[in-house]
Amino acid sequence: MRKTLTQFLVEQQRVGAPQQLGFLIEVVSQACVTIANAVNKGGIEGVLGALDQENIQGEVQKKLDVIANDIMLAVNGWGGHLAGQASEEMDTIVPDAQTGGEYLLVYDPIDGSSNIDVNGVVGTIFSVLKAPSAAEGRVATEADFLQPGVQQVAAGYAIYGPQTVLVLTLGAGVQAFSLDRETGAWVQTSEAMQIPRKTKEFSINMAYQRHWPAPVSRYVAEVLAGRDGPRGVDFNMRWMGSMVGDVHRVLTRGGVFMYPTDERADMTAGKLRLMYEANPIAFLVEQAGGMATDGARRIMELQPERLHQRTGVILGSADEVALIADYYSKA
Structure with missing residues (x-):
């Protein structure tokens, strides 16, 4: 039972x-x-x-x-x-x-x-x-x-x-x-959900592509290039429009979920709330063997300054998130 x-x-x-x-x-x-x-x-x-x-x-x-x-x-x-x-x-x-x-x-x-x-x-x-x-x-x-x-x-x-x-x-x-x-x-x-380190799936709202920071644009361009591109693998894109939906897929079969900061005036600090969304999901992702970052810093190490503070979010399969973080460090 x-x-x-x-x-x-x-x-x-x-x-x-x-x-x-x-x-x-x-x-x-x-x-x-x-x-x-x-x-x-x-x-x-x-x-x-x-x-x-x-x-x-x-x-x-x-x-x-x-x-x-x-x-x-x-x-x-x-x-x-x-x-x-x-x-x-x-x-x-x-x-x-x-x-x-x-x-x-x-x-x-x-x-x-x-x-x-x-x-x-x-x-x-x-x-x-x-x-x-x-x-x-x-x-x-x-x-x-x-x-x-x-x-x-x-x-x-x-x-x-x-x-x-x-x-x-x-x-x-x-x-x-x-x-x-x-x-x-x-x-x-x-009993023990685990996120695969590697993935062939990513989640992001493509409607804001023109506003993305350079590291995110670079990563998405590479995975969209498929087997003929630098990654040598065909990726699939998924987007549900709810963080829990996309994250549940990541926890179940791997993937990367991205809601980064971008160049729009109301998005320079990010869209998702640090305390209500990013922190609890980052805790789950890390406990399942994944990574969660705002691009430059580990999400769970961010010090909240306001109750409704926002942040950029990139999380999921550890190898992919580490690669994106590397692109941020070189940008």
Whole structure:
């Protein structure tokens, strides 16, 4: 019989994982089940489409963005294990009134929300940090959240596709669990996801090619040249329009995902959010044997200066990411 998420977390506690961390992951996983149901019933419940408002990022919010954010807040707000929450959809943090919560939860409630109305792949990304406020007996502040990715104690995402899958790391490899809708349980379907070092697949939005930095243009030109070019191999390109969708493919069969900074005025700092997207995904990718960089630096070593800070992202199969990073160093 396959192991469930609950059984996996109990086993992790036996080898030293904190009980409160296991409880937090259980609660987050239940929030993801509720979000999955909301996504699945979006057309039936009439909650597709956009709202007449923007989030702190200046992006028009989808109805499901707000619904998923409210679910995460409500489900995670009662257990006492959190000192505070921060979301891509909220201006600032939501601290817990109690001072004993050991962890901080950071999340993007719906990643790839532009896919919602076309029934494309979306997901929920989350990151767990230790709360400095717990030891100091005070309420959490925004500054407590500004920790580099290397300080994450857990990270993961739920992907809502043909299957609902939870991908998780507690810092000792990457596990995947599929939702059994008949029982409501998360059933382990992968014990140690590994990204192949080499790949013949890449993901990037070709619409912005004219704005790319030179190292990215060089890399893409080489792989597009195929077997007659300098790489001597035919590559395939894939692009889903949601980070979780493209990253899940990378974790499953290898590849490179790129969303670099570029020359557009609003993209000089990058598109993806460091704390809500880049850090948790980088943690997963590294735990699966891959690499994650902004071109010049390891993503998880970047020091956040703002809650909604952005960054360029290049991650996936280690040999390919190292090659692109080398192109950046020589540019």
